[in-house]
Amino acid sequence: MVALPDPTAVKIYTVNGAASGSSSSLPDWLTRKRAAKGKGKRAVVREQIEGTIELIQHLEFPEASNKVKTTRDGHHVIATGTYKPQIRVWDLDQLSLKFERHTDAENVDFVMLSDDWTKSIHLQNDRSVELHTQGGFHYRTRIPRFGRALAYHYPSCDALFAASGPEIFRLNLDQGRFLNPLLLQGDGSDDIAGVNTIDINPAHQLFALGVDGNGTVEFWDPRSRSRVGILRLPRERLLPMGAAAAPALPGTDDGARGPALSVTAISSRMDGLSYAIGTSSGHTLLYDIRSARPLAVKDQGYGLPVRNVAWIEGGSRMAGDGLVLSADRKVIKIWDRHSPETNFASITPAQDINDVHHIPGSGLLLLANEGIQMTTFFIPQLGPAPKWCSFLENLTEEMEDQTTRTAYKDYKFIERSELNTLGLDHLIGTPALKPYMHGYFLSLQLYDAARVIANPYVYAEHRERVVREKMDQLAETRIRARKDTGVKVNKALAEKIRKEEERAKKREERRKARKAARANGEDGDAMDVDEHGDEEGKSEKPSLLNDPRFKAIFENEEFQIDEGSREYALLNPSAVAQWQNQRESGGKGHTKTAVEDEEEESDKQSSDGISDSEESEGESSDSSKDSDAAGELWRDDIRARMAARNSSRARPHSQPQRRTPKVNLVPLRTEAGAQGRSGRVSDKNATFGQRRSVLGDPKGKSKERSDVRHTGDGGMEVTFVPSNRRHDDDDNLYGEGIGSNGGKKQKDKGKRKGVESFGAGLERGVEEMEVEMSESERRGRTQRRKGMRSGSKNTFRKR
Secondary structure, eight states: OOEEOOTTOOOEEEEESOOOSSSOSSOHHHHEEEEEESSGGGOEEEEEETTOOOSSTTOBOSSEEEEEEEOTTSSEEEEEEETTTEEEEEETTTTEEEEEEEOSSOEEEEEEOSSSSSOEEEEETTSEEEEEETTEEEEEEEOSSOEEEEEEETTTTEEEEEESSSEEEEEETTTTEEEEEEEOOTTOGGGOOEEEEEEEOTTTOOEEEEEESBOEEEEEETTTTEEEEEEEOOHHHHSOTTGGGOOOOTTTOOSSSOSOBOEEEEEEOTTSSEEEEEETTSEEEEEETTOSSOSEEEEOSSOOOOOEEEEEOSOOSSSOSOEEEEEOSSOEEEEETTEEEEEEEEEOOSSOEEEEEEOTTSSEEEEEESSSBOEEEEOTTTOOOOGGGTHHHHHHHHHHHSOSOOGGGGEEEEEHHHHHHHTOGGGTTSTTEEEETTEEEEEHHHHHHHHHHHOTTHHHHHHHHHHHHHHHHHHHHHSOOOTTTTOOSOHHHHHHHHHHHHHHHHHHHHHHHHHHHHHHOOHHHHHHHHHHHHHHHTSOOOOTTTOGGGGGGGTOGGGOOOTTSHHHHHHOHHHHHHHHHHHHTTOOSOOOOHHHHHHHHHHHHHHHTOOHHHHHHHHHHOTTOOOHHHHOGGGOOHHHHHHHHHHHHHOTTSOOOOOOOOOOOOOSSOOTTOBOTTSOBOOTTOOHHHHHHHHHOTTSOOOOOTTEEEOTTSOEEEOOOOOSSOOOTTSOTTOTTOBTTBOOOOOOOOOOTTEEEETTTEEEEOOOOOOOOOHHHHHOOOSOOSSOOOGGGOOOOOO
16 A cells, blocks of 8 residues: 655555556555566566555456446446456455456446446447346347447436437337437537537436537437537637647648537536536536536646546545546546645556546545556545445554655665775666666665675774774773763864853853842842852753764764864864964974963963962952953953952062063163264163263263353254265264364265265255165064053053
């Protein structure tokens, strides 16, 4: 039994016949099994579909089946088929074949005359009509034209035969003779090529005749034997666009009327007003007998003539009454008459459909098709199972309770690359490999054997890994596990996550403490809040470390982060940059990453044996410590610093270390030997006055100059005359005439390269100076300034 997946979640089960492509979610090679019956050369191979059941035994024909129906009492199924042409009857109470009869010609249509199987009338394809009774063949007669459809009018005992012509032949079984035929006029006697189907309304016995060629349905009254109405189908709506302009075939039609539209199936509802009409264009139209406009139009989608239409009355569990069944050669569609655009169920059998019969009041469908086995579908949402197969309800419920099918447990799906690795690519195209999607299904035994051959040590490696895992588990039970015992791989990632969690926890505690302090203004309340916050924080929040879904990241070696991969470089560009710098500098050492620095720092702190409280106290008392966390204003804990200062004052033996400011002060006197041979001051820390005194007196004595005048407000004026000559680097700092009494002028050493002098001290051009710059001057400052106060460390420190 195979369930059919459907978008509307309607379960369809194949209870007879081979599972079609649309009704099986498993490949054919997986569900089909071949069994040989007999021995030697006469062994017969028979295919069996796994997961299906045979509801009715031997529900089949040697070649194909044409028509299938059930008796009105619901105890027998009658079907006709070929080859040889025959009639078969199955007993539903026994779920087996009752008997079969052979005929001389193939059956076109038949009707059961009694409530059981004993009396029936059959229309053959050689224009003959046969009557069968319980004993067998009873009587045979012929009609003038080849018959197309058959119907029986119970009140008058008239058998109606539709043929390839405008006549409807009538055979009265009570009198045993033919009556005058019903002649269809239409628009003219030449317009009717034949009648394809006959329907007799069960409510008022009105005849509905589906005409071939002109797209009309004629309604006849059996009492007056005359036409009482005609229904013309909307040709423009049913035929494709541009079909009316199609050229006519030579010798058949002049093309004025366009392509033919025929009525191929008619079914009337029990209310006597509704009709379902199937056309040769693949459409099903619903009509009310009081209106000429269709209530709904359903397209089968294949453009094939509709073979069967039926109203499904009673027994519906899901969509209520009013469902319509329409079937062509390819598909069966069940839909609601109020919403024909959506399907209640859609079935696509494996073989072409010849006839469909719905057992009234149930969810069982019988199909006559072009295959050997006749097909039976069961739809629980459409209706209950019939009384003779009520066990179907339990079977479907058991299938609903079962989990996913484990039919693939004996097969292994592998891709083409793995197939080449195992050395089995030479099996492509053989029955050993089953192509499926982008790979192949392979027998599990063959896969295991090939894997052992490709890697003989695979079992030893697996055994060693299992033993190592068990030993690790035993070691964890014997030795008290540390906090990070479970972290076997990706320790840097685990440490980073743990530090982030600790920082977040500390920030939350400080935030609660500040909030409580602002609200109460007392330290005791803040401490109480901190303690309360600690109690609340005992329940750890989910993270990568304690989430069992990500447990394998820190335990399984297969999840080890490869720091040399390209993906890691894209996610961590700073670490890659450090490695590149190390490589460019010569690679003499290993540059530590940020995570390694943090690990080393944490190891140093843990090895000192200092508690968190002592560390925080030391940070507040040490003014030279320059960390970002202690220097930010919003993290500065004033109470902690006050408590640390009080504690340091209470301990006189512990003298605080004073910070020596690194400030370059100007000396009061110049250094000895600061004056060079040329009289220039070599001490760069000398003041302007010191420079002036030294330049004025080579021996260091201050002497008043004539070109220097003192003003009344304590100022000083200096006059000098600029020179147009180039002075040497050993000239005094203030130019010519600034020495004692003007000083001695130096000898001109020539013109400078690239500089043109003219006038009184005027020059033009740029001097080309060849100065070698150091690496630090060329690349700029790369380190932090020493002895400076940082703006980000804007905190008051104790001196």
